[in-house]
Amino acid sequence: MAFALASSCLLPASSTTAAEVPAGGVASLQAKVSGASEFLYYIWDTGDGRLVPGSLGRTGAGAWMDVPYYTPGSYSAAWSAVTHSGVCIRGSTTPVKVLPVQDQMRPDVLVPAVKEIWQGSIRARLDGAKSREMTPAAAYEAGGVDLVFDGMQVVEWLCLFPGEAAWPEDFEVYSSEDGGATWYPVMSARFNAFPDPGKKVVWIPLRGLVADAIRVLVPRGNGPRSDGPWGLLDACVLGGGEPDWTLAGAAPGEVAAWNNLWLNYGIASNEVHDRFDPWWPTERPLDGGMVGIGSSEWFYWNALKLSWLGHDKQARRLEDYFVRNPVGEDGYVWTSPGGEKHLGHSRHYTTNATYAMSVAHHYLMTRDRAFLERTDPRSGESVLAKARRAMDYQLKELGGRSGLITYVDKEHDGTATSQGSNYWDFWLFGHESAYGNAWFYQSLGLWAEMEEALGEDVRAQELRSLRLKVRQRYNETFWDDETGRYIGWVDVNGNRYDYGFTFVNLHALAAGLADEEQAESVLAWLDGTRRVEGDDADDVYHFGFAPRSTTVDARRGNSRVINTWNGALDVEPGGNAAFGAQIQNGGAILYPSYYDLHARLRYRGAGDMRQRWEGIYESYQTDQLRRDPGNFRGHSDVVGILREFPESGLVPYFFVDGLVGVTPVAEGWRIEPHLPPDWSGVVLRGISLAGREYTVRVGSDKDDAAVEEDGTVFVPLGQSVVLGVDGQLILKEEGPQ
DSSP: OEEEEGGGOOOOOSBOOOEEEETTOEEEEEEOOOSSOOEEEEEEEOSSSEEEEOOOEETTSOEEEEEEOOSOEEEEEEEEEEETTSEEEEEEEEEEEEEOOSSOOOOOEEEOOEEEEEETTEEEEOOSSSOEEEOOSSTTOOEEEEEEEEEEEEEEEEEEEEOSSOOOSSEEEEEESSTTSSOEEEEEEEESSOOOOTTOEEEEEEEEEEEEEEEEEETTSSOTTOOOOEEEEEEEEEEOSOOSEEEETSOHHHHHHHHHHIIIIISOTTOOBTTSOSBSOOOTTSBOOOSBOSSGGGHHHHHHHHGGGTTOHHHHHHHHHHHHSOBOTTSOBOSBTTBSSBTTTBOOTTHHHHHHHHHHHHHHHHOOHHHHHOBOTTTOOBHHHHHHHHHHHHHTTTOGGGTSOOOOSGGGSSSTTSOOOSSOTTBOOOSEEHHHHHHHHHHHHHHHHHHHHTTOHHHHHHHHHHHHHHHHHHHHHHEETTTTEEOSEEOTTSOEEOSOOHHHHHHHHHHTOSOHHHHHHHHHHHHTSSOOTTOSOSOTTTTSSSOOSOSSOTTOSSSOOBOOTTTTOOOSTTSTTOTTSBTTBBOEESTHHHHHHHHHHHHTOHHHHHHHHHHHHHHHHHHTTOOOOOOTTSOOOSEEOSSSOGGGGHHHHHIIIIISOEEEETTEEEEOOOOOTTOOEEEEEEEEETTEEEEEEEESSOSSOEEOTTSEEEEETTEEEEEETTSOEEEEEEOOO
8 A cells, every 4th residue: 555645546556356337326335444543534536537535533434335337438546544633644546347238227316406606605606617715814714505495305415626726625515404504513523634626526425315415615725734625516315206215294303314314314414424334333533323233232222223224234234133142041132242240340131132123023024034044153043043042032931931031040039139130230220121021011911923933823922911910010029100211120139220211111102001090190200291200310311312211310219229330420410421511321322212202103003103203393493303412421422412322213113113114923024104284194114024125105085095016005094004024005905094
C-alpha cells in the first residue's frame, strides 16, 4: 500500500480478483487497511467517472460498498482510504466487467429539487450551468448546499459535481423531514480531508433515506488549513418512488419517521460502527444503531427484525448464530457460543424461550427446512433438535408443566444474595419470575405453531392446552390487587418484589396474559390517571420515547435486590445509578415501547396505540432519537437506544407485525391490519415469505382480499386473512379496523 496526502490520494495500487455483474446490477467492492488502530473512511473509484465514499471506521477491519453499474464494458475500480489525520492510503484495484442484459434494471430516477449553494447569509442557485464559488466572510463560517424537494422523497444517492473552485475538504450530509426546519445528521456521510475528485462525480450512498430536503454542510470553507473559497458545479439526488412503508392519512413526517427509524435502528444502513459491521460489538464514539447482538438473549428480537427480509445477508448471518450457539447436555441454552453465563457472570434462564422462539419464527417466515437441518459444528446436533431440547428444558427441568417455570438453583433464588437471571440483570429476578414466565408463555404459543407446521399436531395441542394453565397461574402468582399491576418476582422465601416494573407489565399485556380489567388498571397507571401509593415517580413517560423502566427507587425495600457489579453502581442520591439516572432504575430503554404499542393495540385498540405513537414521534422529531445523554456523574446509562441496544429496531418493526399485522402461523402468515380511524390505508413492500417477495396493501378500494400476479396481497380494511405457504389465501374473516 502507498501513503500520500489526501490531495493526491486517488491513484490505484495493486490489482485484486475481478468482479462480473450484469448491467443494472451491483458489484460488491471491498477494501481493508491493516495495522495500528486509527479512524478512517474508504473511497471507491468505480472506474466510470464516479467516486463512492463509505462511512467512518477503524483500521484492521474490512469494509465493502455495493455499487450499481449501468453501462456494459470493462472498468478498473480502485479503493483508497483517508485517515482522521488526513493521510491517504492507496489500495488495490478490482477489474469489473459489466455484461449487457436484455431486461436491464433502470437507474435510480433523478429527483427534482430546488438547489441553493450558500455561505453565511449569501445564497445562489445551483443549476449545473455555471460553477459557483463561496468565500467565508469569517473564520469557520459555515456554508453548504441545500436541495429541497416537493414533498417526501426516497433518497438512494446524493451526487456532487466538482466545479472550478476548490473542492471542500470537510463536509457532512444532513436530512430534513420538515422542509429544513430541523436537520438530522446522516452518520455514515461525514468526511474530513476529502481528496480533490478532479472531474469525477462524488456519489454518496443514502440507502433509501426518506426526506424532503438534503443539506451538504461545509463547516469551514476549503478545509482545515484555510478558510478559503470553495464551490461546486452541481448537486443532485437519485431515488424517488414510494417509501417501502407508506400510510394513507398519516402526516408525511410520520411516514418518514417510520421508514427512517427502521433505516437507523432496524437495518442500521447509514450508521457508523468501528469494524464497518452493524453487529455488536462496536466501540465509542462509533456507536449508532445496530442490527443485532450474537447472544441468545437477543435471538428472538433479532429474528423479528431480520427473518422477513428473506435471503438478505443479515438474515443469513442470524442463522449462523442459531447453528453455533450451544445447548448444554441438560438442555440449558448458553447465552453465547463462548459461555453459558452472560458476561461470564450468571445464567439467563430466558434464553431457552428466546432460542426456541427465534428458530420457530425464522422457520415459519422462511419455510426453509434446510435451515432446521443445519448442524452445530461442535455437537453435530441440528438446529431443530436443539430448539426442541430448549423447550423441553423449560417444561421439565424448570417445571413448566406445572403452569409456572421456577429457577431452583441457589444462584437464582431471587434473594439479595442471588444473581440476575435475564436481560434486566441490574435486578435480581429469580425463583418465580414474572418476566421469565411471560417469555415461557409466549414460547408455548409460537412453538405450538412450529410443531403444527411440522406435522406434530398432538404436540402442538399439548402446548396450547398448557398455555391456559400458565395464564391462570401467572395471574395467581404475579398479579397484585393492591397496586393493580404485576410484580417482578417471588423469591424462594415467598417474598414479593414490586418496583413498578413497566417492562414486565407491558410484556405481560402484549402477550395477552391479562384480562380486560387488569389491562385497564396497568394502562391507567402508566398513563398517570391512576396513582400507586409508594411510587417515586408518577411521570412514567418522562423521557417521551418510552416509559421509565421502574417507578420505585431501587433503594426501597428491606433488602437491596440489585446487582451493583461489585460496587460500580451507586443507587444513593447523587450516585451514578440514582433513581432516574440509570436505565434500569427509573431511566428508560426504547425497546419496551414495542410492547407498549402492542399492549395498547390489544386491549384498547388502534386509537390508543396511535396516541402512544404520537408521544414517541414527538420525541423522535428532536433528533431521530439519536441520543445518549450523561447523568450528573458523567455516566451515559440514562437511556438505552444506541450501540448495545439493537432491540431499538423493534419499535419501527411494529409497522410490520402491528399496523400491517403480519405474524407467522402454522398454515402460513396471518395478515390482520390494525389502523386508527384517520389512517385509511397502509402499504408494506419487500416482505419475504417462504422465499417469495410480496407487497401487502391494505385499503378500502376493493371489497375482497386477493393475491395479485405481481405478488401484491390486498386486504380490505376490516378483514384479516391467512396467506398460505403456496401463496394462496386460505382463510378470510372479519378483523379489526
